Amino acid sequence: MKCWTRRQFGCLAGAACLTALAPRASKAQAKSRVVVIGGGIGGATVAKYLAASAGTIEVTLVEPKSRYTTCFFSSLYLAGIRSFESLTHSYEALAQNYGIKIIHDYAAAIDPAGKTVALKSGDTLSYDRLVLAPGIAFKFGTVEGYDQAATEIMPHAWNGGPQTELLRRQLESMEDGGLFLIAAPPNPFRCPPGPYERASLVAYYFKQFKPKSKILILDAKDSFFEQDLFQDAWTRHYPGMIEWLPGQFTGGVQSVDVKDLSVKTEAETFKPAVVNFIPPQMAGELAQQAGLAGQSGWCPIEPTTFESKLQPGIHIVGDAINSGEMPKSAFLANSQAKICAFAVAAALTGSDRSAPHLFNTCFTFLAADDAVSDAIALAPNGDAIKISEILISEVGEDAELRRQVVQAANGWYTAFTHDVFG
Numbered sequence: 214m215k216c217w218t219r220r221q222f223g224c225l226a227g228a229a230c231l232t233a234l235a236p237r238a239s240k241a242q243a244k245s246r247v248v249v250i251g252g253g254i255g256g257a258t259v260a261k262y263l264a265a266s267a268g269t270i271e272v273t274l275v276e277p278k279s280r281y282t283t284c285f286f287s288s289l290y291l292a293g294i295r296s297f298e299s300l301t302h303s304y305e306a307l308a309q310n311y312g313i314k315i316i317h318d319y320a321a322a323i324d325p326a327g328k329t330v331a332l333k334s335g336d337t338l339s340y341d342r343l344v345l346a347p348g349i350a351f352k353f354g355t356v357e358g359y360d361q362a363a364t365e366i367m368p369h370a371w372n373g374g375p376q377t378e379l380l381r382r383q384l385e386s387m388e389d390g391g392l393f394l395i396a397a398p399p400n401p402f403r404c405p406p407g408p409y410e411r412a413s414l415v416a417y418y419f420k421q422f423k424p425k426s427k428i429l430i431l432d433a434k435d436s437f438f439e440q441d442l443f444q445d446a447w448t449r450h451y452p453g454m455i456e457w458l459p460g461q462f463t464g465g466v467q468s469v470d471v472k473d474l475s476v477k478t479e480a481e482t483f484k485p486a487v488v489n490f491i492p493p494q495m496a497g498e499l500a501q502q503a504g505l506a507g508q509s510g511w512c513p514i515e516p517t518t519f520e521s522k523l524q525p526g527i528h529i530v531g532d533a534i535n536s537g538e539m540p541k542s543a544f545l546a547n548s549q550a551k552i553c554a555f556a557v558a559a560a561l562t563g564s565d566r567s568a569p570h571l572f573n574t575c576f577t578f579l580a581a582d583d584a585v586s587d588a589i590a591l592a593p594n595g596d597a598i599k600i601s602e603i604l605i606s607e608v609g610e611d612a613e614l615r616r617q618v619v620q621a622a623n624g625w626y627t628a629f630t631h632d633v634f635g
């Protein structure tokens with residue numbers, strides 16, 4: 214039987230991790246300075262868990278937005294099941310309860326030798342350790358015609374916020390009988406079940422308000438995560454409404470034209486009413502610019518500390534990392550952030566660092582009362598983080614069980630966002 218020390222047990226229970234970060238340094242010592250760039254799920258969690266470490270670390274969080282809107286559960290907003298407000302979170306509790314200095318600015322450049330961060334406003338921040346959680350950037354230019362400007366006509370809605378609202382407005386104003394086209398990206402990308410959950414929930418909306426409308430998914434891939442669960446749900450809930458075309462049949466999207474709202478594959482041109490173009494992805498821009506991303510476009514990290522393999526003293530968490538077997542999810546960004554906070558505190562103050570364990574639980578909605586889940590346990594294994602156990606819902610589960618998963622998902626959202634921002 215595996216035995217846990219009281220410290221480890223507390224960490225598994227969650228909140229007690231905060232006290233486990235308490236350092237051995239005396240109060241008279243000068244505070245160490247940690248700058249965290251990016252106040253999304255990964256960055257806000259690192260900042261909170263570090264700031265709670267008995268006050269010997271001064272934490273500054275740099276994030277341009279004054280409020281953060283989650284992209285998880287955003288397809289529920291598109292379906293009219295959740296309000297936009299319910300997805301939006303402020304930074305007030307992080308500042309007030311944990312003393313984190315929040316700077317609403319954009320980090321423009323990093324100087325690893327001088328240990329400084331230049332902000333867009335012109336200010337400079339000095340740090341002892343830097344943590345980066347910039348999320349994703351889009352590989353514009355890989356599909357002809359799809360650039361930053363095109364996102365205003367064909368939204369990706371793959372970051373929460375104005376893009377999600379734009380897509381909702383487009384869905385509301387389209388005529389019944391129109392085509393909604395989703396271009397799904399190649400691996401790896403943020404939230405593997407995301408494009409297919411979006412198709413399911415938009416179909417849920419169409420079924421009520423625009424029942425003659427259709428959904429076409431033009432995929433860059435030949436298969437996708439939880440495919441059997443999705444295809445089963447599409448047959449049960451939305452017969453004849455959703456068509457999925459794998460990359461091997463179409464060659465994927467070759468080009469788009471925002472002027473006449475057309476999408477071209479090798480053999481066909483489509484003229485949808487609404488296009489949700491989800492581009493290929495890579496680590497956030499600052500990571501690229503600072504030389505923290507490798508050739509893959511993602512940032513290689515040490516699996517037990519989340520320290521960059523390319524730049525010592527800088528840690529990276531969340532979707533920006535080269536995640537290997539880890540899906541790019543909010544749950545994992547939060548899990549990685551706690552391990553990273555331990556590692557940074559240990560490096561700065563000599564506090565203990567426990568062996569990392571990572572978990573991912575993802576809830577996926579197929580309809581308002583039908584959701585599935587997957588649970589994954591992961592641990593460092595040599596140079597990478599590997600899956601040790603995986604449990605996924607199955608086709609044919611009874612409706613009551615699926616309703617219970619919906620309830621669990623809603624409970625998870627409240628508890629999880631409180632853990633990050635509360």
Ligand SMILES: Cc1cc2nc3c(=O)[nH]c(=O)nc-3n(C[C@H](O)[C@H](O)[C@H](O)COP(=O)(O)OP(=O)(O)OC[C@H]3O[C@@H](n4cnc5c(N)ncnc54)[C@H](O)[C@@H]3O)c2cc1C
Pocket residue numbers: 250251252253254255256275276277278281283284285286287288318319320321346347348349370371372403404407411497498499530531532533541542543544545546574575576577
């Ligand atoms: C449709 C959809 C559904 C999803 N559903 C789920 C789900 O059910 N469960 C789940 O676990 N995950 C889900 N995800 C994935 C989840 O949202 C991401 O994995 C998570 O947000 C990653 O966190 P992050 O901190 O890496 O990035 P983000 O949360 O995107 O945060 C990055 C932050 O960095 C800031 N930033 C970027 N550059 C700079 C800079 N230079 N200076 C300062 N700040 C900067 C940005 O403003 C942003 O706030 C979903 C995603 C999508 C798109």
